Amino acid sequence: MPILHKIKAYLYDNLLTKDNPNDFIARTVSERSLNVKQICESAANRGGADVSAAAMEHATSLFLKEMAYQLCDGYSINTGYFTASTQIRGVFDSAMETFDSDKHSILFRFNQGEKLRAEIPNIEVNIIGVADASSAILQVTDVKSGTVNDIITPGKNLKISGTKIKIFGDDPANGIYFIETSTEARTLVEADDIVTNNPSELIIVIPALAAGSYTLELVTQYTGGATQLKEPRTAEFDKQLTVQ
Numbered sequence: 085m086p087i088l089h090k091i092k093a094y095l096y097d098n099l100l101t102k103d104n105p106n107d108f109i110a111r112t113v114s115e116r117s118l119n120v121k122q123i124c125e126s127a128a129n130r131g132g133a134d135v136s137a138a139a140m141e142h143a144t145s146l147f148l149k150e151m152a153y154q155l156c157d158g159y160s161i162n163t164g165y166f167t168a169s170t171q172i173r174g175v176f177d178s179a180m181e182t183f184d185s186d187k188h189s190i191l192f193r194f195n196q197g198e199k200l201r202a203e204i205p206n207i208e209v210n211i212i213g214v215a216d217a218s219s220a221i222l223q224v225t226d227v228k229s230g231t232v233n234d235i236i237t238p239g240k241n242l243k244i245s246g247t248k249i250k251i252f253g254d255d256p257a258n259g260i261y262f263i264e265t266s267t268e269a270r271t272l273v274e275a276d277d278i279v280t281n282n283p284s285e286l287i288i289v290i291p292a293l294a295a296g297s298y299t300l301e302l303v304t305q306y307t308g309g310a311t312q313l314k315e316p317r318t319a320e321f322d323k324q325l326t327v328q
Contacts, residue, residue, distance in 0.1 A: 088206040094215035096222065097247055109222070110211060114322060120144050155192055164199040168192060173229060189328050191235055219304060219319035221246040226290075233323045238293045241279065244286040244300070249319060251281055253305025253312040260288055265297040265324060283308065297324045 095108040118126070121141050128137035135143075151161055151168070161168040174188030221244060225232050228240040236242055244260075251258055260273040271291050280287035283306065300321040305312035 086206070087208045089203070090208045090210060092210050092212050094212060096215050096220055108214070110209075111215075111220075111222075111322070113212070120148070162197060164197050166194050166197045166200060168194045173231075173235075189229070189235070191326075191328065218317055219246065219248040219302065219306070221249060221300060221302065221319050221321040224300060224321065224325065227287075233321075234326065236290050236293075236298070236325045236327055238290050238327060240290055242288050242290050244288065244302075245284060246286075246319065248283055248306055248308060249286055249302055249304065250283045250306040251278060251286070251302065251304050253316060255303075255305055255316045257303050257316050258305060259303055260286070261301045261303070262291060262293055262325075263299040263301055264294075265299060270301075293327045295327050297326055300325055 092113040093110040094113060095110055098107045098109045121137075124133070124140040124144060125137040127133040127140060128135075133140050155161060155168060155170050158170055160170075169192070171191055171193055172183070172188060173191060174184075176188075223233060223245045224236075225243040225245075226234070226236045226240070227243060228237040229235050251260065259275070260278065262271045262273070263269070264271075271293060273288050273291055277289035277291070278286065279289065286302075301318060303316045303318050305314075305316050307313055
């Protein structure tokens with residue numbers, strides 16, 4: 085089968101397993117994030133669509149809106165490329181207990197479908213080496229819900245795992261930020277809310293964020309030693325986090 089696609093990846097020290105201190109994990113190098121309009125324009129330009137980009141975008145937006153409507157009514161979705169379903173999180177202490185938004189939560193789960201899995205053999209992975217010694221966020225865990233790289237709970241703890249992520253240095257820009265994806269509004273985690281500040285693990289109290297999607301970013305001058313970088317470096321987590 086011919087190779088149709090190529091992705092690049094760097095290797096990072098695997099700090100999430102303790103049985104082998106010399107192993108690595110691979111993280112893809114994302115070229116950029118594409119929205120619906122950009123995908124439709126690409127399809128129209130390369131001949132992957134027999135309608136205009138505008139018509140394709142309009143139809144896709146209608147489809148996504150209707151899909152969300154049906155998900156909210158409890159239907160499961162199977163597009164062939166991905167499946168989606170509505171789930172309820174939280175413990176019910178008795179058979180008589182009702183849903184409580186302070187204790188329970190609703191979330192949507194998406195998984196790859198058969199058509200998308202069928203494309204995997206067409207992808208060539210190019211490992212371009214071990215990543216440099218810069219900071220990297222590898223995983224975040226919402227302590228209250230137990231979710232990994234997904235839902236976050238304002239006012240509760242978030243565990244951040246990575247490499248060289250200690251907040252260190254005297255530059256006023258240093259710190260941990262949540263960036264709202266649609267407005268790009270930045271919310272700084274107060275210094276007093278950084279509970280644990282280690283090179284490979286941070287534990288913070290999540291600020292009072294409004295419902296929405298967020299990018300996690302940290303800025304630090306940490307080098308691994310007692311000296312600090314002249315200029316802060318920024319590490320951005322490559323997965324979006326959601327406040328419900």
